[in-house]
Amino acid sequence: DAAYESLPAWRATPLEKRRALMQRFLEHFKAMRQAIIDLEAAELGAPIAFGANAHCDYQFVRIQSYIDEVEKVVFEEPFEHSTVIREPVGVVGCITPWNYPIGQIVQKVIPALLTGNTVVLKPSQSTPLTACLMMEAFRLADFPKGVVNLVSGRGSRAGAELALNPKVAMISFTGSTAVGVSLSQQALKTVKRISLELGGKSPCVWLPDLPDYRAAVKPLFNSIFLNSGQTCTALSRLIVPKARLAEVEKLLLDHVKDYPVGDPFDPKILIGPMASRQQFETVKSYIELGVTEGARLLAGSIPEEPGAHEKGWFIQPTIFTNVKNDMRIAREEIFGPVLCVIAYDTVDEAVAIANDTPYGLNAMVVGPKAEAQAVARRINAGNVYINDAPRDVTAPFGGYGASGIGREGGRYGLMEFTQLKAVFDHSTY
Numbered sequence: 001d002a003a004y005e006s007l008p009a010w011r012a013t014p015l016e017k018r019r020a021l022m023q024r025f026l027e028h029f030k031a032m033r034q035a036i037i038d039l040e041a042a043e044l045g046a047p048i049a050f051g052a053n054a055h056c057d058y059q060f061v062r063i064q065s066y067i068d069e070v071e072k073v074v075f076e077e078p079f080e081h082s083t084v085i086r087e088p089v090g091v092v093g094c095i096t097p098w099n100y101p102i103g104q105i106v107q108k109v110i111p112a113l114l115t116g117n118t119v120v121l122k123p124s125q126s127t128p129l130t131a132c133l134m135m136e137a138f139r140l141a142d143f144p145k146g147v148v149n150l151v152s153g154r155g156s157r158a159g160a161e162l163a164l165n166p167k168v169a170m171i172s173f174t175g176s177t178a179v180g181v182s183l184s185q186q187a188l189k190t191v192k193r194i195s196l197e198l199g200g201k202s203p204c205v206w207l208p209d210l211p212d213y214r215a216a217v218k219p220l221f222n223s224i225f226l227n228s229g230q231t232c233t234a235l236s237r238l239i240v241p242k243a244r245l246a247e248v249e250k251l252l253l254d255h256v257k258d259y260p261v262g263d264p265f266d267p268k269i270l271i272g273p274m275a276s277r278q279q280f281e282t283v284k285s286y287i288e289l290g291v292t293e294g295a296r297l298l299a300g301s302i303p304e305e306p307g308a309h310e311k312g313w314f315i316q317p318t319i320f321t322n323v324k325n326d327m328r329i330a331r332e333e334i335f336g337p338v339l340c341v342i343a344y345d346t347v348d349e350a351v352a353i354a355n356d357t358p359y360g361l362n363a364m365v366v367g368p369k370a371e372a373q374a375v376a377r378r379i380n381a382g383n384v385y386i387n388d389a390p391r392d393v394t395a396p397f398g399g400y401g402a403s404g405i406g407r408e409g410g411r412y413g414l415m416e417f418t419q420l421k422a423v424f425d426h427s428t429y
């Protein structure tokens with residue numbers, strides 16, 4: 001109700017005023033940096049060095065990027081016999097997961113507000129605390145009452161209410177594909193706009209013509225092992241030439257020890273515990289399944305439950321080799337630090353394996369640049385990285401197939417929260 005009532009005044013607020021408020025919010029939020037890092041270590045188990053970068057500073061960069069990019073959105077465009085206007089959608093219900101507690105909120109709440117929508121946010125019940133900090137920063141920045149609202153609680157109650165409530169015009173959801181599908185069915189009863197960022201099983205293809213793969217290990221391991229593998233874009237399938245399998249296995253084994261697991265408050269630690277006991281159990285059962293399916297454990301082992309006096313649901317970085325793409329460990333999202341190595345004979349086969357998945361969120365192609373670029377165009381995914389290329393924060397992010405509907409980030413992410421109106425204004429009087 002608060003979001004619905006504050007909508008007319010907020011959508012009528014000039015863009016410059018909305019941008020200025022958001023800039024003020026960002027300054028207050030940045031001042032909470034240390035509290036954010038500590039809370040992400042506490043509520044998620046994110047090691048402080050990784051948390052400072054991925055859960056904190058990178059999110060500040062993203063927020064600033066939205067504030068800058070919104071100036072480039074064309075809100076009014078003359079057509080041949082009309083004017084096309086981009087308007088806010090209305091009240092947006094934002095439902096977010098636990099794995100990047102701030103990041104997923106930033107991708108929704110910031111562009112929705114900048115484009116004139118009001119927001120009700122329901123963060124994950126597992127990691128709701130940094131969302132409260134963010135709300136405090138909105139309050140300190142003097143955002144008008146009712147424009148941005150937080151409701152915490154379980155998905156099946158608080159989330160379902162957002163999906164069903166007729167005052168909500170749009171659902172922007174990030175989470176598992178199963179929940180995204182059922183939530184959308186509910187939201188369609190009142191024909192809401194739906195935007196979904198879902199799971200992935202992303203491939204990393206190493207092409208045969210690269211003489212040395214050494215530089216390719218770090219971007220791969222950072223993707224699949226950091227955040228304890230609890231990353232939607234994690235490169236979880238490594239696809240390598242069969243003729244070089246032994247060389248690849250040695251390289252992976254040599255580098256896996258560079259990823260120490262332990263207390264997230266220890267600055268030397270790169271991998272913290274799993275976010276919850278439930279996630280630990282899920283990943284453990286997949287590691288057991290991999291062994292049963294006939295894959296070979298190259299690194300890691302079946303994780304042990306912590307003893308009575310130990311704390312933390314730790315899982316060592318785990319690498320399976322001899323994986324076939326039809327095994328369940330290669331098809332289903334494990335959401336843990338588990339890498340599957342799959343061998344191919346020809347590049348065409350490598351592309352076919354990469355694309356043989358219901359998902360299509362992320363990919364990486366490693367090889368001589370021109371060849372890698374050509375292969376990147378053949379991969380069915382919303383994002384493809386070439387070698388060690390960094391992310392571009394202004395580029396669109398989102399998935400093909402079961403990885404979702406819609407885009408986040410930059411101008412395309414802002415436009416996701418708008419709808420088009422054509423005004424036929426070439427009248428004769």
Ligand code: NAD
Pocket residue numbers: 095096097098099100104122123124125153154155156157158159160163174175176177179180182183196197198199200231232333335361399403404
């Ligand atoms: P989840 O689907 O269990 O929960 C996500 C959110 O939905 C939570 O806030 C939860 O409370 C809510 N929810 C659960 N059931 C609901 C229901 N019936 N109605 C309404 N809301 C409901 O996902 P999770 O376990 O929190 O997160 C992990 C998943 O998120 C993984 O599959 C991961 O790939 C995905 N993810 C995707 C992206 C992306 O950008 N594509 C980013 C991060 C995570």
